[in-house]
Amino acid sequence: MPHHQQHRSEAHDAFAALRIANYRRFAVGFLFGSTGLQVMNTAIAWEIWARTHDPLALGVMGLCRALPVVLLSLLAGHVADTRDRKAIVVATQAGFAAVALGFSLLSWMDAPVFAFYVLLVVSACVRAFNGPARQGFLPLIVPNSIFQNVVTYQSGIFQFAAIVGPLTAGVLIAYLPAIWPVYLLTAIGCVIFSVTVAAVKPRAAPRGNRAVTAKAMFAGMSHMWHERPVFGAILLDMLAVVFGGATALLPQYADELLGASSEQAPILLGILRASPYVGALAMAGWLAFRPNFRNAGPMLLWSVAAFAGATIVFGYATVPWVAVLALAVAGAADNISVVIRHVLVQMRTPDHLRGRVGAVNTMFIECSNELGGFESGVVARFFGPVASVVSGGIGTLVVLGVITMAVPQLRKLRHIEPLREPDPA
Numbered sequence: 001m002p003h004h005q006q007h008r009s010e011a012h013d014a015f016a017a018l019r020i021a022n023y024r025r026f027a028v029g030f031l032f033g034s035t036g037l038q039v040m041n042t043a044i045a046w047e048i049w050a051r052t053h054d055p056l057a058l059g060v061m062g063l064c065r066a067l068p069v070v071l072l073s074l075l076a077g078h079v080a081d082t083r084d085r086k087a088i089v090v091a092t093q094a095g096f097a098a099v100a101l102g103f104s105l106l107s108w109m110d111a112p113v114f115a116f117y118v119l120l121v122v123s124a125c126v127r128a129f130n131g132p133a134r135q136g137f138l139p140l141i142v143p144n145s146i147f148q149n150v151v152t153y154q155s156g157i158f159q160f161a162a163i164v165g166p167l168t169a170g171v172l173i174a175y176l177p178a179i180w181p182v183y184l185l186t187a188i189g190c191v192i193f194s195v196t197v198a199a200v201k202p203r204a205a206p207r208g209n210r211a212v213t214a215k216a217m218f219a220g221m222s223h224m225w226h227e228r229p230v231f232g233a234i235l236l237d238m239l240a241v242v243f244g245g246a247t248a249l250l251p252q253y254a255d256e257l258l259g260a261s262s263e264q265a266p267i268l269l270g271i272l273r274a275s276p277y278v279g280a281l282a283m284a285g286w287l288a289f290r291p292n293f294r295n296a297g298p299m300l301l302w303s304v305a306a307f308a309g310a311t312i313v314f315g316y317a318t319v320p321w322v323a324v325l326a327l328a329v330a331g332a333a334d335n336i337s338v339v340i341r342h343v344l345v346q347m348r349t350p351d352h353l354r355g356r357v358g359a360v361n362t363m364f365i366e367c368s369n370e371l372g373g374f375e376s377g378v379v380a381r382f383f384g385p386v387a388s389v390v391s392g393g394i395g396t397l398v399v400l401g402v403i404t405m406a407v408p409q410l411r412k413l414r415h416i417e418p419l420r421e422p423d424p425a
Helices: 002-011 021-052 055-082 085-109 113-140 144-175 180-198 219-226 228-244 247-257 265-288 296-316 320-347 351-383 385-406
Strands: none
Touching (some): 021 055, 228 296
């Protein structure tokens, strides 16, 4: 057996995904679109912080992004499973471009913060339909045998975009006389992604019944409930980031807690927002050159523990280099969780349910990232940013312990094998 495993490792093709023309087209567009959205998110966070200097205002951004996704995700998943996923991705990327133009206009007009919140809700509605369709579209353009490699590249591209985007936004905000031109980069990037997806040729996907029923919309939730490792992994990620996410408070850390001047604070914000993704990109590079996971469950659990520890260190940071290093470690640990969870969701889901399961996954992700941001903002308003971040890291460790005991299938998970047929349950 050891000899067999060594042979399999030596036969692993780290560039398998890039040998597929369809995926190369998708990947190029994904890079531009993701970079653009990271630019926009950084610019919005700084603009709202600069106008209000209120951590709760930053938290409300998360609420605006989360609620539409939670409300629309099940419907969006049903649409992704019964309509053309490619067309949905093309249309929603164009929608993101329109939203970016709207933010540019609001910034140019010096519109009230409330108007930014309204447009954030619109953006979240677009994202609710984009996420399930994009996740369900990816398995249609690559073979299952290399899907972990594809997911790793997707994660790496996202991490790269999440480094370049905030850094670009931070520098432009610091040196341009106004913020409104920054949003135009987002519009350009999303249009490019829309065009490249239009050039991709996926294989046909089975279409379910187009009737919108409660049973059809909740089918993805039901499947995940019966696939216990999938359910455990997604629940763990959601709760861990709800408590442990510090991203919402980065403008306050950059402006008030880490000693940057007012002129350099936007650049420091860009560096802080990019730091987790520097660590994640390094981790993605390592994962791309290793074979499929052989101890996926335990690796997932240890990665969440490392994420929580790094979050606590960041919370206490008073100098930039400590904050940057802690965020990088947190990002590297989180990327292990991202890859394992994504492979689990896609490989353990039949194709006719991928859109709906992807919708549930998107809903959980939005709950964790954005509602976690709201929670951080509320706690920071009443107890201060340090208490908010540190208590969140401790909460993540508590959640980890509970789910480790409650979902034994997750801690016992080794190889992630594709689902051969739909789960009859």
